[in-house]
Amino acid sequence: MTDAETIGYLWTHRTQDHPWLSDEELLIDRAEGVWVWNQQGRKLLDGFAGLAVVNVGHGRREIAEAIAEQTVRLAYYPTTRQFSNRPAAELAARLAALAPGDLTYSMFAVSGSEANERSMQIARHYWLARGKADKHKVISLQGGYHGATAGTFAVCGLPHMTQAYAHLQTPGFAKVAAPHPFRDRGTATEEELVRRRAAELREAIVREGPETVSAVILEPILSSGGFIIPPLGWLRAVRAICDELDVLMIADEVITGFGRTGRWFACEHEAVVPDLMSVAKGITSGYVPLSASIARRHLADAFPAGATQENVHPNTYAAHPVACAAALANLRIMEQDRLVENAGAMGARLLRGLQAAVGKRAIVGEVRGRGLMVCVDFVEPDGSGRPLDAARVAELDRKAWDRGAIVYARGTVLRLAPPLCITAEEVDTLVAIVADSVDALERDLAG
Numbered sequence: 001m002t003d004a005e006t007i008g009y010l011w012t013h014r015t016q017d018h019p020w021l022s023d024e025e026l027l028i029d030r031a032e033g034v035w036v037w038n039q040q041g042r043k044l045l046d047g048f049a050g051l052a053v054v055n056v057g058h059g060r061r062e063i064a065e066a067i068a069e070q071t072v073r074l075a076y077y078p079t080t081r082q083f084s085n086r087p088a089a090e091l092a093a094r095l096a097a098l099a100p101g102d103l104t105y106s107m108f109a110v111s112g113s114e115a116n117e118r119s120m121q122i123a124r125h126y127w128l129a130r131g132k133a134d135k136h137k138v139i140s141l142q143g144g145y146h147g148a149t150a151g152t153f154a155v156c157g158l159p160h161m162t163q164a165y166a167h168l169q170t171p172g173f174a175k176v177a178a179p180h181p182f183r184d185r186g187t188a189t190e191e192e193l194v195r196r197r198a199a200e201l202r203e204a205i206v207r208e209g210p211e212t213v214s215a216v217i218l219e220p221i222l223s224s225g226g227f228i229i230p231p232l233g234w235l236r237a238v239r240a241i242c243d244e245l246d247v248l249m250i251a252d253e254v255i256t257g258f259g260r261t262g263r264w265f266a267c268e269h270e271a272v273v274p275d276l277m278s279v280a281k282g283i284t285s286g287y288v289p290l291s292a293s294i295a296r297r298h299l300a301d302a303f304p305a306g307a308t309q310e311n312v313h314p315n316t317y318a319a320h321p322v323a324c325a326a327a328l329a330n331l332r333i334m335e336q337d338r339l340v341e342n343a344g345a346m347g348a349r350l351l352r353g354l355q356a357a358v359g360k361r362a363i364v365g366e367v368r369g370r371g372l373m374v375c376v377d378f379v380e381p382d383g384s385g386r387p388l389d390a391a392r393v394a395e396l397d398r399k400a401w402d403r404g405a406i407v408y409a410r411g412t413v414l415r416l417a418p419p420l421c422i423t424a425e426e427v428d429t430l431v432a433i434v435a436d437s438v439d440a441l442e443r444d445l446a447g
């Protein structure tokens with residue numbers, strides 16, 4: 001069979017995202033650092049690190065070797081039924097040291113969706129253990145994305161993704177707006193906007209009845225919602241409301257975790273410690289799938305030591321030894337190469353570069369970013385500030401591809417989240433490609 005024929009068997013290819021390219025041109029064959037090559041040998045700068053996953057960059061032999069060694073030694077054994085394995089235990093201890101505050105206990109899973117499922121399930125079991133059986137609702141943010149399972153769709157704030165499953169969704173899982181300065185600051189200051197949105201969150205919990213609310217789940221930066229970056233102060237306000245109303249705070253750091261924003265975890269920008277933190281993606285840089293829900297000590301303390309009755313049910317591949325070995329090797333690279341610091345420095349360079357190159361263009365509403373999560377948000381060129389038509393924004397995927405980079409243009413934003421090992425020269429190349437693409441789009445719109 002030809003490549004075109006075999007690709008046809010992939011369910012995902014029932015949807016086309018790059019309809020101007022053939023499926024074979026999008027067959028990615030190999031990768032190194034921030035670069036990927038397609039089957040036909042074309043070299044492209046990976047401006048989105050796959051799906052904001054490959055934090056240490058592609059082709060790291062140290063991780064491959066750790067995977068090979070662990071596979072030969074012990075490829076699989078469960079961590080259910082009180083069994084454990086050394087990479088899993090070492091990784092849990094490593095995460096306890098890295099994560100903010102007293103986030104101490106890791107429950108591992110495979111995907112980001114499952115990490116959020118586990119976080120919501122741990123929260124629920126915590127309340128049951130505390131004798132507060134009514135607490136079950138999970139409040140989330142409009143524009144928030146937490147995964148593609150039935151449970152995480154119930155807290156998804158992107159209606160076009162969840163409509164088909166509406167009848168599976170739980171009433172009372174209210175969704176509130178995040179502070180999005182670019183779109184809704186108006187004449188208010190950022191502090192006033194945070195106060196307004198925090199008051200709305202508080203009202204939503206009070207309306208539902210705090211005695212029925214288990215948790216608030218939120219991304220520190222809303223990624224799929226369009227790189228919405230709430231002002232600093234927002235997470236602190238959410239923390240205060242959760243404390244006041246006796247509701248748990250779940251931070252979804254699936255994208256923001258492991259250095260992406262220039263700190264190990266995005267909550268650290270505000271010195272906030274959530275009760276539960278969901279992580280995935282950068283934990284292994286995608287070399288093997290792995291995720292975790294990390295819980296604070298007081299949650300674990302609600303369960304008696306030596307209990308024989310299970311609380312949250314893990315899955316078969318929880319704490320898979322090979323995935324945990326990959327994570328340990330990945331974290332060693334992050335530390336040795338000082339990739340968190342590099343994300344801060346290169347993120348600032350990318351932001352400054354793009355602001356200088358396209359910030360004043362008529363179709364650019366805002367260039368914003370934190371660490372290596374940077375985006376350009378587009379508006380109609382007529383000065384009205386109205387969002388630019390998504391179909392026109394999507395043309396930037398093609399323009400960037402033609403100029404040698406993979407970017408992610410969706411909705412009104414062009415999003416960038418390259419590997420954290422990116423160099424200054426590579427940042428400048430990415431800026432030049434994006435700037436040239438934006439110029440071309442502006443010309444097309446004018447013509």
Ligand SMILES: Cc1ncc(COP(=O)(O)O)c(C=O)c1O
Pocket residue numbers: 051110111112113114116145146147148219223224252253254255280281
């Ligand atoms: C913030 C956030 N949470 C959860 C998920 C779901 O992770 P996964 O696709 O690994 O299930 C994603 C995926 O992009 C995400 O961006």
